[in-house]
Structures are given as structure tokens and as C-alpha cells.
Amino acid sequence: MPNPAHQVIIFLGPPGAGKGTQAERLAAEQDLLKISTGDILRDHVARQTELGQRVKPILDAGQLVPDDILIALIRDRLASMESVRVIFDGFPRTTAQAQELDVLLEELGAPINAVPLLEVPDEELIARIVERGKTSGRSDDTEATARERQQVYRTQTQPLIDYYSARGQVRAVNGVGSMPEVYGRIVEAVR
Ligand code: B4P
Numbered sequence: 001m002p003n004p005a006h007q008v009i010i011f012l013g014p015p016g017a018g019k020g021t022q023a024e025r026l027a028a029e030q031d032l033l034k035i036s037t038g039d040i041l042r043d044h045v046a047r048q049t050e051l052g053q054r055v056k057p058i059l060d061a062g063q064l065v066p067d068d069i070l071i072a073l074i075r076d077r078l079a080s081m082e083s084v085r086v087i088f089d090g091f092p093r094t095t096a097q098a099q100e101l102d103v104l105l106e107e108l109g110a111p112i113n114a115v116p117l118l119e120v121p122d123e124e125l126i127a128r129i130v131e132r133g134k135t136s137g138r139s140d141d142t143e144a145t146a147r148e149r150q151q152v153y154r155t156q157t158q159p160l161i162d163y164y165s166a167r168g169q170v171r172a173v174n175g176v177g178s179m180p181e182v183y184g185r186i187v188e189a190v191r
Contacts, residue, residue, distance in 0.1 A: 005083035006110035007032060009190055010092070012160060013118030015149040016125040016132075017175050022118070022186050023089040035077055036089040037070055042138070060139045062148035064156060067096045075104060084110035093157045098164075114190040115164045118175035118182070122150060 009032070011019040020036055027034035041059060044052035055065050074091060078084065084105070092098040105111065120128075126146050133141030140149065164170045171189035175182055 007085045008105060008110050008112045010088045010112060010115045012115055014125055014153045016129040017118035017120045018182060019089045019118060021179060022183055023087045025183055026186060027087050032085045032087050034087045034089055037091040040073055041065060062140055062145040062152060064093055064152060067094055070097055071100045078104055078108060084108050092160060095159055095163060098160055112169055114171055115169040116186050116189045117161060117170050117172050119172055120175040
């Protein structure tokens, strides 16, 4: 029996679409925990943990980190939660990750409430990432890596749109406009 205290939102969208930006505000305003796998991995890189050293070249190349690593990270985060009030930002990114997340959420009795999909044209995505690269210090914020990440998104992550659409969970959101404008659309979409 699902626990009504649970709330699970999965942000989908290409790199640079604004998932992190919007998930941060939604989490703060709706008392949810934002779990950003990109942030978790970058933190490991910054602290030079064993995992960080292993994944750094993968992040730098704009490729995806192996599924088993991500699944273990997410399993750990969810294990200690009594009520699962979570926004996933950047996870799942492959069908294998999505299937494993289903299993974990089923065990916790926490169904997915909504899957907002942020839609932004490719060239605007590249422009945003290159702009962010001027200050972010992120080694993957270059035009070449951004284009590689777009390609990876198309082949490995886009199939998730069908995966969640088949269950009627995807809510397409126009991600072009000011950050507050986009946020307003997301609030409507997840209501
Ligand atoms: P992420 O950290 O998830 O990177 P992202 O896709 O760039 O972020 P996002 O879409 O959230 O964009 P943001 O809000 O920052 O992943 C990085 C890497 O980690 C991956 O390439 C991969 O190697 C690895 N990884 C992470 N998760 C993984 C997984 N599950 N499996 C395998 N590997 C994984 O916004 C982008 C920019 O646009 C910002 O500068 C922002 O200020 C700006 N912006 C936002 N909204 C805007 C708006 N409305 N108008 C103008 N600009 C806007």
C-alpha cells in the first residue's frame, strides 16, 4: 500500500535544460530532497575519493558512469529514508537505471508521482553550457563535450521518455524562457 507521505518526482531533459536549477527551487518550496547524481559524482571528484578518481575521466569525456555505480549510490541514499520525498535530478539516465529505480521504489511503497520533461532546442543548450563554463570550473562545460553529452542523451537517455510515457507519467514542459517562467510551468505540470 503506497504511503501518501511519499512524493517522487523525476526530472528528465537534455544536459543544460535546467533540471538542476529548477529541481533546486522545487525541492526547497515543496520540502523535498533533491538528489542530483551529477552533484554527487562531482563531489567525489573534488574530494579525490577512490570513486572520484575512477569517474573523473568519464565525466570529462561527457560519457555516462556505469549503471552499477549509480544504482549503488541511489540505493544508499534511499535506504535510510522513512518517507521518500525526493526529486531525482539526472537519474535515471538509462533504461537499466530506470528499471532498478522501479524495484527500489516498489520495495519502499513509493510510486513515481510525476516526470517533468524539460524541452529546450539543442543550440540553446550548447549556449547555456558554454556560458556556464565561464564560471563553473566544470571540465565538461565546453562546447565539444556538450555536443558529446547531447549525443549520449539521444542514444541512452531519450528512450526513458517512452518508458515513462507508456505509463502516462511524462509532462512535457517548455524550458525556454526566464527561470521563474519555466518554474511556473513546472509547478503546473507536477500539480
Ligand atoms: P549533470 O550534473 O546532471 O549535468 P547537466 O545535465 O548539465 O545539468 P542540468 O540539466 O541540471 O542543467 P542546469 O540546471 O545546471 O551531469 C553531469 C555528468 O555526470 C554527466 O555527463 C555524466 O557523466 C554524469 N552522470 C550524472 N548522472 C548520471 C547517471 N545517472 N548515470 C550516468 N552518469 C551520470 O542548467 C544549465 C545551465 O543553464 C546553467 O548555467 C543554468 O544557469 C542555465 N539555465 C537554467 N535555466 C535557464 C533558463 N530558463 N534560461 C537560461 N539559462 C538557464
